[in-house]
Amino acid sequence: MQLSPIASAHDTQTPWMGGVASNGGVRVLDAHEVLFREGDETSGFYEVLSGAVRAYKIFADGRRQIVSFAFAGDIVGFGHGEAYRFDCDALGTTRVRAVPKSSLLRAMRERPELGEKLLELAGGQVATMQDLSILLCRKSAMERIATFLMTMAMRHPGGTAGQALPLPMCRVDIADYLGLTIETVSRNMTRLRAMGVIDLPARGSFVVRDLERLRELADGDETVH
Amino acid sequence: MQLSPIASAHDTQTPWMGGVASNGGVRVLDAHEVLFREGDETSGFYEVLSGAVRAYKIFADGRRQIVSFAFAGDIVGFGHGEAYRFDCDALGTTRVRAVPKSSLLRAMRERPELGEKLLELAGGQVATMQDLSILLCRKSAMERIATFLMTMAMRHPGGTAGQALPLPMCRVDIADYLGLTIETVSRNMTRLRAMGVIDLPARGSFVVRDLERLRELADGDETVH
DNA sequence: CGGTGTGTTGAGGCACATCAAGCCAGGTGG
DNA sequence: CCACCTGGCTTGATGTGCCTCAACACACCG
Numbered sequence: 001m002q003l004s005p006i007a008s009a010h011d012t013q014t015p016w017m018g019g020v021a022s023n024g025g026v027r028v029l030d031a032h033e034v035l036f037r038e039g040d041e042t043s044g045f046y047e048v049l050s051g052a053v054r055a056y057k058i059f060a061d062g063r064r065q066i067v068s069f070a071f072a073g074d075i076v077g078f079g080h081g082e083a084y085r086f087d088c089d090a091l092g093t094t095r096v097r098a099v100p101k102s103s104l105l106r107a108m109r110e111r112p113e114l115g116e117k118l119l120e121l122a123g124g125q126v127a128t129m130q131d132l133s134i135l136l137c138r139k140s141a142m143e144r145i146a147t148f149l150m151t152m153a154m155r156h157p158g159g160t161a162g163q164a165l166p167l168p169m170c171r172v173d174i175a176d177y178l179g180l181t182i183e184t185v186s187r188n189m190t191r192l193r194a195m196g197v198i199d200l201p202a203r204g205s206f207v208v209r210d211l212e213r214l215r216e217l218a219d220g221d222e223t224v225h
Numbered sequence: 226m227q228l229s230p231i232a233s234a235h236d237t238q239t240p241w242m243g244g245v246a247s248n249g250g251v252r253v254l255d256a257h258e259v260l261f262r263e264g265d266e267t268s269g270f271y272e273v274l275s276g277a278v279r280a281y282k283i284f285a286d287g288r289r290q291i292v293s294f295a296f297a298g299d300i301v302g303f304g305h306g307e308a309y310r311f312d313c314d315a316l317g318t319t320r321v322r323a324v325p326k327s328s329l330l331r332a333m334r335e336r337p338e339l340g341e342k343l344l345e346l347a348g349g350q351v352a353t354m355q356d357l358s359i360l361l362c363r364k365s366a367m368e369r370i371a372t373f374l375m376t377m378a379m380r381h382p383g384g385t386a387g388q389a390l391p392l393p394m395c396r397v398d399i400a401d402y403l404g405l406t407i408e409t410v411s412r413n414m415t416r417l418r419a420m421g422v423i424d425l426p427a428r429g430s431f432v433v434r435d436l437e438r439l440r441e442l443a444d445g446d447e448t449v450h
Numbered sequence: 451c452g453g454t455g456t457g458t459t460g461a462g463g464c465a466c467a468t469c470a471a472g473c474c475a476g477g478t479g480g
Numbered sequence: 481c482c483a484c485c486t487g488g489c490t491t492g493a494t495g496t497g498c499c500t501c502a503a504c505a506c507a508c509c510g
Contacts, residue, residue, distance in 0.1 A: 057359065061445065065359050079348035085355065108340050115333050115340030122347030123304035129354030130310065134282065134290050137361035137404030141498065171457065179362030181499060186458055203456080203507090220286060366466065396489065406467060411490055428475090428488075 025098035029053075029090035036077060036084045044100040045078040051094025052168050056176065057086045066177035068128070069169060071155060075099075079122045091168045136179045139220060144178040145188045146217035149198060153208050164205040192217075250323035254278075254315035261302060261309045269325040270303040276319025277393050281401065282311045291402040293353070294394060296380060300324075304347045316393045361404045364445060369403040370413045371442035374423060378433050389430040417442075 026049065029035060035046060035053060046053075048070050055076055056066040067086055070076040076088055108114050135144055152167060159165045171182040178185070192198045197214050199207035208214060251274065254260060260271060260278060271278075273295050280301055281291040292311055295301040301313055333339050360369055377392060384390045396407040403410070417423045422439050424432035433439060 057355070059359075059363070063363050065363060067355055067358070079344055079351055081345050081348045085348075085352055105341065109337045112334045112337045112340065115337065115343070116330065118340070118344060119304055119347060120306050122344060122351065123306045123310075125351045126304055126347070126354055127310050129351055129358060130282070130292055133292070133354060133358045133361055134284075136358055138284070138288050138290060182457075183459085183500085184498060187498095190458070395487095407489080408468085408491085409466060412466095415490070 025100070027096050027098060029094045029096065031090055031092045033090050035088040035090065035096065037087050038084055040084045042077070042080050042082060042084055042101060044098055044102075044104060045075055045080075046088075046096040046098055047075045048072055049095040049097055052091040053088055053094055053096070054091055054169065054173060054177075055086050055088045064176045065179070066173060067132075069173075069177070079125060091173070141178075141180055141184050142188050142191070142217060143220045144180065145174075145185060145192070146197075146214055148174065148178060149192075149206065149208070150214055150218045152206075153211070153214070160208045160211045162207060162209065164201055164207050167204055167206050250325070252321050252323060254319045254321065256315055256317045258315050260313040260315065260321065262312050263309055265309045267302070267305050267307060267309055267326060269323055269327075269329065270300055270305075271313075271321040271323055272300045273297050274320040274322055277316040278313055278319055278321070279316055279394065279398060279402075280311050280313045289401045290404070291398060292357075294398075294402070304350060316398070366403075366405055366409050367413050367416070367442060368445045369405065370399075370410060370417070371422075371439055373399065373403060374417075374431065374433070375439055375443045377431075378436070378439070385433045385436045387432060387434065389426055389432050392429055392431050 029051070036043075038057065050072050052069055052071045053076055054066050055068045055070065056064055058064050068076070069091070077084060104118075108118070135147055139147065153160050153165060156165050169177075171185050174180075175182045175185045189198070189200060192214075193200055195213070197208075197210045197217070199209055201207060254276070261268075263282065275297050277294055277296045278301055279291050280293045280295065281289055283289050293301070294316070302309060329343075333343070360372055364372065378385050378390060381390050394402075396410050399405075400407045400410045414423070414425060417439075418425055420438070422433075422435045422442070424434055426432060
């Protein structure tokens with residue numbers, strides 16, 4: 001199993017851009033700058049152009065669950081109804097394009113077949129959340145971390161040939177995404193490095209040394225421990 | 226937090242029924258009869274008329290994750306794209322109405338504003354899956370079970386005044402839904418009964434004796450243990 | 451130089467899984 | 481009618497994976 005982003009716009013021709021000025025709605029966020037908060041009235045959704053954002057919920061007792069990371073080409077804030085359902089802020093300096101709800105609705109009225117596409121997009125989000133559910137409740141810490149790293153690696157085509165890949169989120173973010181503590185994340189990353197599966201050359205990056213092994217660990221292959 | 230069904234059609238006037246014969250597409254399922262399987266080409270979605278169905282995934286290693294239960298008024302199989310993303314079968318004798326994809330698409334072309342509604346429906350599904358994720362990774366066994374029972378109780382208006390409520394799924398199903406073992410489910414149900422929060426008069430039913438206490442346990446109230 | 455934020459490592463405890471019995475209701479055949 | 485089986489559920493004993501608490505390493509910065 002692999003974790004997809006909450007939604008991807010890679011393969012679409014951003015059909016909602018029909019009537020919008022070519023550079024309209026672009027916004028630059030600094031690290032930790034908030035894009036929207038849970039409960040805010042929805043103004044539309046956002047396409048990440050560069051950098052990355054994280055979407056999360058914070059609970060009364062302080063627990064935090066990161067629901068998704070979105071990178072360049074992904075969209076975030078889609079399908080939330082009247083109010084956003086979680087907080088969203090930038091991991092580092094990030095550029096996003098805002099797609100206002102009005103332009104989406106107009107596009108949908110003009111081209112009803114677009115609705116179908118959007119429905120599929122929404123379906124993809126559901127599938128992603130299902131995968132996350134399974135990851136969170138059926139997988140061991142090592143499986144979760146391996147799955148996460150696999151997903152990160154897959155986002156960089158050809159990035160598995162030994163070069164450093166970006167890992168823009170800190171350990172706390174990974175822990176809060178995978179439902180673990182930072183200590184457990186750290187321990188298992190160290191263990192993966194000791195096993196020769198990955199390398200950790202510097203903060204904010206990692207290297208896949210043995211992709212096949214990583215995949216086996218992610219899939220919970222019985223023969224590997 | 227409360228667990229919603231994967232989607233509810235309670236408040237809609239089933240707008241997709243526009244051009245369909247009044248009793249069209251109704252199908253009766255026996256216990257454990259399969260509605261659709263993961264990978265099957267999508268023919269449309271289903272509205273549960275009576276009884277209940279469960280939607281689940283089975284993994285290579287035999288682990289099973291129940292993704293949702295759907296009761297009378299809920300819909301299942303919506304927004305799956307080209308192929309269904311999980312298996313779905315009946316808990317007991319169940320009546321469903323099949324809503325073919327074609328009729329949905331036709332309705333959407335005729336009334337573009339319907340797309341908006343459906344998008345919201347899909348958004349609701351995402352929200353539900355998020356809640357499930359959080360339930361599965363942030364809550365203790367007792368919190369999960371209390372949350373589950375709360376949800377079951379809430380589905381029967383006024384059903385919290387001491388009368389027996391249906392609990393149509395067996396312990397294994399509950400365990401596979403909550404990411405626990407049947408032993409843990411059983412132990413905590415027994416404990417809830419010992420605490421006077423619920424009663425378990427017979428198989429397939431339960432009684433809420435102390436709704437407020439159950440809610441506190443579900444919310445993980447620190448003061449209650 | 452100390453201070454702070456991020457990550458690593460170690461020791462110990464606990465919640466839940468695992469393994470194993472036993473209980474109970476319903477069904478079936480003698 | 482009883483004897484026996486079966487499936488669902490409960491209960492007990494034991495193990496273990498991850499969390500908790502704690503200390504330390506390291507980079508960065510004023």
